[in-house]
Amino acid sequence: MRHTKTWMLALLISGGIAVPAAAQEAQRVISVGGSITEIVYELGAGDRLVAVDTTSSYPPQADDLPDVGYMRQLSAEPILALEPDLLLLVEDAGPPATIEQLRAAGVAIVTLPDQPTLDGVRQKVRQVAAALDLVEDGEGLVTGIEAAQQDVAAKLADLPDRPSVLFLLSVGTGAPLAAGRETSAAGIIEMAGGRNALADFSGFRPLSPEAAAATRAEVVLVTERTLERFGGRDALLARPELAASPAATTGRLVAMDGLLLLGFGPRTPQAVAELAEALHPEIGEVR
Amino acid sequence: MAVTAVRETAGFLHSQAAKARLALVLLACGLGVAFLLSVGIGAVAISPLQVFSIFLDRLGLDWLSAHETMQETVLLAIRLPRACLAVLVGAALAVAGATLQGLFRNPLADPGLIGVSTGAALGAAGVIVLGGSLSLGLSAGLLDLLLPLAAFAGGLCTTLLVYRIASREGRTEVATMLLAGIALNAMAAAAIGLLIFISDDQALRDLNFWLLGSLGGVTWDRLLIAAPLMLAPAMALPLLARPLNGLLLGETEALHLGFDIERVKRVAILLTALAVGASVALTGVIGFIGLVVPHLVRLTLGPDHRLLLPASALLGATLLLLADLLARTLVLPAELPIGILTSCVGGPFFLWLLLRRRGLGLW
Numbered sequence: 342m343r344h345t346k347t348w349m350l351a352l353l354i355s356g357g358i359a360v361p362a363a364a365q366e367a368q369r370v371i372s373v374g375g376s377i378t379e380i381v382y383e384l385g386a387g388d389r390l391v392a393v394d395t396t397s398s399y400p401p402q403a404d405d406l407p408d409v410g411y412m413r414q415l416s417a418e419p420i421l422a423l424e425p426d427l428l429l430l431v432e433d434a435g436p437p438a439t440i441e442q443l444r445a446a447g448v449a450i451v452t453l454p455d456q457p458t459l460d461g462v463r464q465k466v467r468q469v470a471a472a473l474d475l476v477e478d479g480e481g482l483v484t485g486i487e488a489a490q491q492d493v494a495a496k497l498a499d500l501p502d503r504p505s506v507l508f509l510l511s512v513g514t515g516a517p518l519a520a521g522r523e524t525s526a527a528g529i530i531e532m533a534g535g536r537n538a539l540a541d542f543s544g545f546r547p548l549s550p551e552a553a554a555a556t557r558a559e560v561v562l563v564t565e566r567t568l569e570r571f572g573g574r575d576a577l578l579a580r581p582e583l584a585a586s587p588a589a590t591t592g593r594l595v596a597m598d599g600l601l602l603l604g605f606g607p608r609t610p611q612a613v614a615e616l617a618e619a620l621h622p623e624i625g626e627v628r
Numbered sequence: 629m630a631v632t633a634v635r636e637t638a639g640f641l642h643s644q645a646a647k648a649r650l651a652l653v654l655l656a657c658g659l660g661v662a663f664l665l666s667v668g669i670g671a672v673a674i675s676p677l678q679v680f681s682i683f684l685d686r687l688g689l690d691w692l693s694a695h696e697t698m699q700e701t702v703l704l705a706i707r708l709p710r711a712c713l714a715v716l717v718g719a720a721l722a723v724a725g726a727t728l729q730g731l732f733r734n735p736l737a738d739p740g741l742i743g744v745s746t747g748a749a750l751g752a753a754g755v756i757v758l759g760g761s762l763s764l765g766l767s768a769g770l771l772d773l774l775l776p777l778a779a780f781a782g783g784l785c786t787t788l789l790v791y792r793i794a795s796r797e798g799r800t801e802v803a804t805m806l807l808a809g810i811a812l813n814a815m816a817a818a819a820i821g822l823l824i825f826i827s828d829d830q831a832l833r834d835l836n837f838w839l840l841g842s843l844g845g846v847t848w849d850r851l852l853i854a855a856p857l858m859l860a861p862a863m864a865l866p867l868l869a870r871p872l873n874g875l876l877l878g879e880t881e882a883l884h885l886g887f888d889i890e891r892v893k894r895v896a897i898l899l900t901a902l903a904v905g906a907s908v909a910l911t912g913v914i915g916f917i918g919l920v921v922p923h924l925v926r927l928t929l930g931p932d933h934r935l936l937l938p939a940s941a942l943l944g945a946t947l948l949l950l951a952d953l954l955a956r957t958l959v960l961p962a963e964l965p966i967g968i969l970t971s972c973v974g975g976p977f978f979l980w981l982l983l984r985r986r987g988l989g990l991w
Binding site: 392395407408409410411413414416417418419420421422423424433436437438439441442445446447510512518544545546547 | 670671672673697698701702705706707772825826828829830832833834837842844845846847956959960961962963
């Protein structure tokens with residue numbers, strides 16, 4: 342890295358050919374947002390990454406890269422020190438002041454939308470591909486994701502019933518947060534042929550025991566980390582919020598990897614298939 | 629009786645004057661060194677010579693050694709305002725803490741006691757949690773500006789309320805002020821709890837980070853708006869040193885010595901509220917500096933406010949600079965919230981100091 346720079350500098354000083362930067366594709370990319378990082382790897386550009394954020398846990402080799410911290414708590418100087426020529430940021434990344442500093446320092450920044458729909462996945466893939474000068478590979482990936490999703494959707498086309506699913510997320514201590522409308526959890530539940538149990542509010546909210554009992558959720562869906570935090574299946578289903586629900590009596594609890602389930606990246610069809618199998622055991626294998 | 633005590637104290641202190649001057653000079657040198665370290669060290673490598681040449685470059689002089697634009701940006705737009713902010717906030721918090729400890733004659737007083745920190749946190753929490761639902765009409769930039777404003781207003785309002793509650797017929801009961809501060813802190817904390825309860829996961833995370841404090845992301849314009857609010861009180865509070873010395877003997881005695889104690893209370897409360905409100909608005913809640921630094925100074929240099937206040941300012945600035953240096957270099961390329969560091973290091977160190985001083989000889 343240092344050597345390349347010295348060499349480039351030497352080239353420039355010795356009157357060599359100055360290459361216009363715009364004509365080069367970005368070679369030192371920092372990706373912030375788990376699904377963005379996945380897309381970069383899917384496009385075969387993983388070797389161009391110099392750092393990722395904490396939410397980038399897949400594929401495994403992303404773990405070997407330097408970690409610039411939690412995506413909403415970035416710090417400008419360490420990012421500049423990595424000398425990125427492209428910064429891919431998921432919509433929620435921040436804080437705004439840091440992004441502003443990075444912009445002022447002349448880093449090329451591409452902010453990517455994060456809609457929890459198949460259309461959102463398409464948009465994300467196309468924009469990441471465009472930023473990496475891999476438009477054709479991007480189209481190929483979109484086609485692949487669409488085909489996989491159509492396969493899964495076809496198998497879920499005429500399901501007799503759509504079970505009510507309650508998604509719970511633990512952040513820190515205290516009561517778990519439940520997913521309402523317009524959340525990534527609601528999006529994936531709908532796609533997998535379920536009904537989101539809570540439709541009277543949007544976003545994530547703490548759940549009172551009575552409200553939880555009133556939902557009559559048939560299935561409880563959690564991320565694996567949440568399950569760990571609440572001390573396993575039995576401990577979670579025994580919580581007062583859930584004890585009265587049908588899910589607790591039948592013991593229907595589904596735990597999936599958080600990034601796979603909620604990321605809305607290239608693996609979304611796989612997430613839909615896995616979740617659908619868990620929600621509709623009667624239809625057998627979906628994948 | 630009291631007067632002779634004061635005279636004796638004064639005589640004793642006079643013989644200490646040389647020592648005091650030396651202490652202040654040493655502390656100032658320490659601050660200078662910490663500032664240079666803070667500006668010179670970071671994720672981006674900039675050699676001391678390059679630092680120097682970047683500054684000279686700004687002054688229109690020829691540079692001594694080659695440096696890149698990126699290094700210049702990092703030094704002038706990121707590191708320098710951040711170091712200045714650390715100096716201002718550290719000094720403001722420490723002086724405010726020292727003043728309040730003197731005013732309340734209570735070694736456990738810290739800037740949070742008069743409600744300013746919790747009030748500011750409530751203002752910020754309101755923006756973080758409810759701002760999301762209001763943000764339909766607000767741009768991210770405006771929301772970003774609303775947060776420090778709300779924090780500042782929240783801190784100031786809470787303190788003024790505490791002061792009003794404790795004032796009757798032109799007299800302010802210090803003990804009542806303490807209790808009112810505790811009551812309002814509890815109420816503000818409850819309101820924050822309520823906000824936490826209705827917040828979604830993103831707001832909750834943002835709020836958590838804010839409550840842990842950070843000096844990152846500060847820009848020159850924002851620093852220049854807030855700087856007078858921190859700098860002026862930090863410079864003016866040492867002027868209260870004599871009446872605060874008088875208060876060491878008790879309120880009645882201080883009155884007999886000719887100090888207008890009520891006025892001192894008003895000025896002290898207003899200045900500390902301004903300084904701490906502005907600090908919290910820019911950085912979030914940074915614990916322990918306001919409580920520990922005055923004690924450190926007292927344990928080493930004695931209780932005379934003429935020395936305690938300026939020395940606290942210098943030491944507070946130095947310690948916060950060093951804490952921030954650790955916060956932004958320990959876990960590269962990420963960053964630690966500074967509140968974690970100040971409490972992590974400050975707590976045990978403070979305990980050790982106490983135990984050593986009491987000769988408990990626990991270890």
